[in-house]
Amino acid sequence: MSDSSDQIQPEEGAVMEIGNSPDQGVAAEYPQNRTRFSVGIDLGTTHCVLSYADLDNIDDEEFSPEVMAIPQLTSPGSVEEKYQLPSFLYLAHEAELAEDSTSLPWAAKSDYLVGEIARNLGSKTPIRLVSSAKSWLCHTGVDCKAPILPAEAPDEVKRVSPFQATTAYLQHLRDAWQNLNPNAPLNQQDIVITVPASFDPAARELTVEAARAVGLGQAILLEEPQAALYSWIEKSHGDWRKHVEVGDIILVIDIGGGTTDLSLIAVTQQEGNLELTRVAVGDHILLGGDNMDLALAYTVKAKLEKDGKRLEPWQIQALTHSCRDAKEKIFTNFELDNIPLVVASRGSSLIGGTLRTELTREEVNKVLVEGFLPQVAVSDRPISRPRTGLRSAGLPYAQDAAITRHLAAFLSKQQSAADELKDINLPKHATFLHPTAVLFNGGVLKAGALAERLMDVLNSWLTAEQAPEARLLTGADLDLAVARGAAYYGYVRKGKGVRIKGGTAASYYVGIESAMPAVPGMAPEIQALCIAPFGMEEGTQQELPDDEFGLVIGEPVRFRFFASNTRREDKVGTRLDYWTNEELDELDEIEIILPEEGRRPGEVVPVHLCAAVTEVGTLELQAVSEKDSSRWKIEFDVRGSDG
Amino acid sequence: MNTYAIDLSLKPTTFDLWHVYLASAVALLALILIVLLLSMVISQFRCKKKATIQQSAAMPEPTVKIVEKIVEVEKLVHAPAPEPVVLKEATPDAALQLLGLLQKEARFIDFIKEDIASFSDADIGIAARVVHEGCNKAINEHFTLATVRNEQEGSKVTLPEGFDAATVRLTGNIIGAAPFTGTLVHKGWQVTGIRLPKLTLGHNATIVAPAEVEL
Numbered sequence: 093m094s095d096s097s098d099q100i101q102p103e104e105g106a107v108m109e110i111g112n113s114p115d116q117g118v119a120a121e122y123p124q125n126r127t128r129f130s131v132g133i134d135l136g137t138t139h140c141v142l143s144y145a146d147l148d149n150i151d152d153e154e155f156s157p158e159v160m161a162i163p164q165l166t167s168p169g170s171v172e173e174k175y176q177l178p179s180f181l182y183l184a185h186e187a188e189l190a191e192d193s194t195s196l197p198w199a200a201k202s203d204y205l206v207g208e209i210a211r212n213l214g215s216k217t218p219i220r221l222v223s224s225a226k227s228w229l230c231h232t233g234v235d236c237k238a239p240i241l242p243a244e245a246p247d248e249v250k251r252v253s254p255f256q257a258t259t260a261y262l263q264h265l266r267d268a269w270q271n272l273n274p275n276a277p278l279n280q281q282d283i284v285i286t287v288p289a290s291f292d293p294a295a296r297e298l299t300v301e302a303a304r305a306v307g308l309g310q311a312i313l314l315e316e317p318q319a320a321l322y323s324w325i326e327k328s329h330g331d332w333r334k335h336v337e338v339g340d341i342i343l344v345i346d347i348g349g350g351t352t353d354l355s356l357i358a359v360t361q362q363e364g365n366l367e368l369t370r371v372a373v374g375d376h377i378l379l380g381g382d383n384m385d386l387a388l389a390y391t392v393k394a395k396l397e398k399d400g401k402r403l404e405p406w407q408i409q410a411l412t413h414s415c416r417d418a419k420e421k422i423f424t425n426f427e428l429d430n431i432p433l434v435v436a437s438r439g440s441s442l443i444g445g446t447l448r449t450e451l452t453r454e455e456v457n458k459v460l461v462e463g464f465l466p467q468v469a470v471s472d473r474p475i476s477r478p479r480t481g482l483r484s485a486g487l488p489y490a491q492d493a494a495i496t497r498h499l500a501a502f503l504s505k506q507q508s509a510a511d512e513l514k515d516i517n518l519p520k521h522a523t524f525l526h527p528t529a530v531l532f533n534g535g536v537l538k539a540g541a542l543a544e545r546l547m548d549v550l551n552s553w554l555t556a557e558q559a560p561e562a563r564l565l566t567g568a569d570l571d572l573a574v575a576r577g578a579a580y581y582g583y584v585r586k587g588k589g590v591r592i593k594g595g596t597a598a599s600y601y602v603g604i605e606s607a608m609p610a611v612p613g614m615a616p617e618i619q620a621l622c623i624a625p626f627g628m629e630e631g632t633q634q635e636l637p638d639d640e641f642g643l644v645i646g647e648p649v650r651f652r653f654f655a656s657n658t659r660r661e662d663k664v665g666t667r668l669d670y671w672t673n674e675e676l677d678e679l680d681e682i683e684i685i686l687p688e689e690g691r692r693p694g695e696v697v698p699v700h701l702c703a704a705v706t707e708v709g710t711l712e713l714q715a716v717s718e719k720d721s722s723r724w725k726i727e728f729d730v731r732g733s734d735g
Numbered sequence: 736m737n738t739y740a741i742d743l744s745l746k747p748t749t750f751d752l753w754h755v756y757l758a759s760a761v762a763l764l765a766l767i768l769i770v771l772l773l774s775m776v777i778s779q780f781r782c783k784k785k786a787t788i789q790q791s792a793a794m795p796e797p798t799v800k801i802v803e804k805i806v807e808v809e810k811l812v813h814a815p816a817p818e819p820v821v822l823k824e825a826t827p828d829a830a831l832q833l834l835g836l837l838q839k840e841a842r843f844i845d846f847i848k849e850d851i852a853s854f855s856d857a858d859i860g861i862a863a864r865v866v867h868e869g870c871n872k873a874i875n876e877h878f879t880l881a882t883v884r885n886e887q888e889g890s891k892v893t894l895p896e897g898f899d900a901a902t903v904r905l906t907g908n909i910i911g912a913a914p915f916t917g918t919l920v921h922k923g924w925q926v927t928g929i930r931l932p933k934l935t936l937g938h939n940a941t942i943v944a945p946a947e948v949e950l
Binding site: 173190195432 | 859866868934936
């Protein structure tokens with residue numbers, strides 16, 4: 093990697109040139125302590141990608157970010173460069189790996205094994221594999237700094253927290269960058285880290301904290317669907333204005349490996365210039381490409397079991413892998429109608445012990461297209477069964493696999509999302525917000541059949557309400573767009589190019605017990621007090637001087653905490669007496685502890701609340717003393733610590 | 736006292752002893768003369784040869800070293816290219832690494848080491864899928880392959896003078912001079928990119944597949 097001239101692309105089909113160590117040769121001319129690069133980090137559920145662009149060499153509308161090839165261990169003893177760093181962490185047993193077989197170019201021995209090696213070793217030893225740490229960050233009800241992963245690990249395995257795992261991925265990326273660009277330390281570059289639009293304030297805060305833990309305190313956050321749109325804008329080299337028009341509603345559908353993220357972005361006009369405003373984001377849906385591969389594997393398993401063949405867990409795992417490859421082949425090659433699947437035996441005898449079956453186009457269509465993207469009406473809603481009480485502590489995976497039903501629910505729920513924008517005119521009879529353009533993101537949608545079906549379903553809803561069909565915005569690189577878009581955002585923040593306006597994706601409320609006589613056997617009525625309105629811009633703050641609380645020094649006080657991604661009209665200080673379950677989602681409680689600091693324990697201090705959206709993109713809640721204006725931070729991440 | 740009268744018309748009538756002496760003396764002298772003359776001629780002939788060699792040798796008398804150099808040149812001509820031919824030695828690491836990759840992705844060694852005689856073609860076919868798929872993945876991931884010639888196999892190609900004999904091999908009726916025209920039998924393969932994993936110090940490359948023990 094030291095010589096940039098003979099570098100070879102690590103993966104075929106990748107669109108971009110490998111990052112020539114961007115700083116060689118010219119590095120000496122640049123003074124230290126100067127920002128040269130805009131770095132975008134896509135911290136994905138299943139993969140991390142780092143993209144960067146040299147800010148010094150950018151002409152207007154000619155922005156070409158590069159994707160860094162990340163050196164990583166792929167198996168014990170071998171290091172390869174790949175564009176993607178799988179977001180997996182493996183907790184190896186001390187006797188498991190030979191000495192010196194886990195060294196990286198920058199470290200003789202690292203604390204955790206991350207990347208390809210973790211995924212490979214973990215496929216055979218799942219009890220030591222940490223995966224989907226990102227989804228845990230956004231999981232209400234667990235303490236993200238408590239060592240809880242892997243959830244299935246026996247007691248002997250020293251577990252890590254979702255926060256530690258996220259930190260480990262960032263650390264690997266930082267070390268890899270430092271190794272390739274010793275003259276441009278990452279902590280001196282502009283860094284944008286992407287998070288799902290549906291991430292709650294606590295998960296955003298944890299992400300920023302993880303960045304801070306590896307010395308990247310300057311990192312700011314960007315929502316993934318926005319990053320995808322930025323990447324599309326950047327790739328169009330200024331032509332994007334020809335592809336969208338005032339009054340457009342762009343629906344961004346991001347189906348990744350583990351999650352589905354939806355956002356709506358409106359195109360409006362301000363003094364003759366096109367403006368983009370993110371008007372709505374969807375719920376956090378734990379449903380993605382991995383579910384599809386698993387669904388196929390189980391279909392094949394059922395077929396084999398009908399023939400009297402029993403499959404062992406490792407065979408199902410291998411089958412899932414071959415299903416993924418077969419799916420891609422069937423979707424890209426229209427002449428193939430069936431793909432043979434083989435699962436090799438584990439022993440050295442290959443012939444005779446190998447299991448063979450087939451996956452047909454019909455099955456793939458039935459399971460994936462009909463199973464995940466059924467033709468439904470826009471009035472359909474995701475089916476949710478009441479959770480059983482005995483559910484083991486795991487991630488709250490989506491119960492309904494039908495992405496189209498989730499989409500229908502989202503568009504109907506957000507029907508009034510663009511009401512305040514005068515450029516957007518929805519017909520009176522509309523029962524959902526009509527998108528006029530669609531941007532896809534995520535590897536799943538590379539499959540033509542799936543993308544087509546998704547457009548068909550959406551257009552059938554639109555046609556039913558006499559609305560024009562939505563058009564597909566093409567040209568984005570579905571795998572790497574988020575990281576590229578993030579790097580572009582760093583450039584946009586310098587005042588270049590168009591910026592998507594958005595602010596907070598929800599309004600936030602604290603639960604206040606209403607003043608009424610206690611009724612035995614009934615929990616006191618609760619009111620929701622709005623502390624941060626929808627769309628609050630970065631760098632602004634809102635105070636609630638009228639709502640005063642008495643806080644006891646030294647005693648923790650907890651509030652119930654709610655968010656709504658539909659109530660746009662609520663102002664700071666609005667009190668809600670009644671709301672439906674769809675309107676407000678309860679998040680983890682927030683906690684205030686007033687330190688003693690020169691006060692008597694037990695003293696009551698009158699405070700009011702203050703909410704601010706930081707430049708970084710996180711929500712910050714503070715308690716402000718009425719007496720001397722001193723401020724205390726209100727912590728989000730207290731989830732689950734009371735059991 | 737004897738008196739000798741000189742009479743030149745007188746002819747000897749008796750062949751006496753003196754005559755014999757006289758005759759043998761004449762013959763002896765003639766022989767000596769002939770030998771002398773012969774030896775003179777021979778010696779003169781030799782002298783001429785010597786003189787020419789001495790002339791050429793004597794002229795550049797002060798630079799004797801040049802003479803030595805000339806001798807050296809003559810030596811080189813006598814023994815063409817005596818320096819040892821250096822054959823490149825392939826390092827075992829990369830070869831072992833490739834074996835390891837093929838085994839990991841394609842179960843290559845398992846397949847090769849198995850006795851396939853007792854299995855049916857169908858069984859071998861199933862296993863061959865594993866090997867083919869895996870090899871394809873391993874090779875594509877670590878090498879970029881391109882064809883040497885882009886023409887269709889079976890089509891006529893013309894090789895100009897000075898074509899690279901390492902990339903195109905001539906076979907069959909090789910006569911005449913370039914440009915050569917012939918049929919493209921095999922389009923050839925060349926590796927245009929190679930991305931082998933880097934190895935850590937503790938890596939034992941001879942273990943192309945570790946034994947696996949499930950606990």
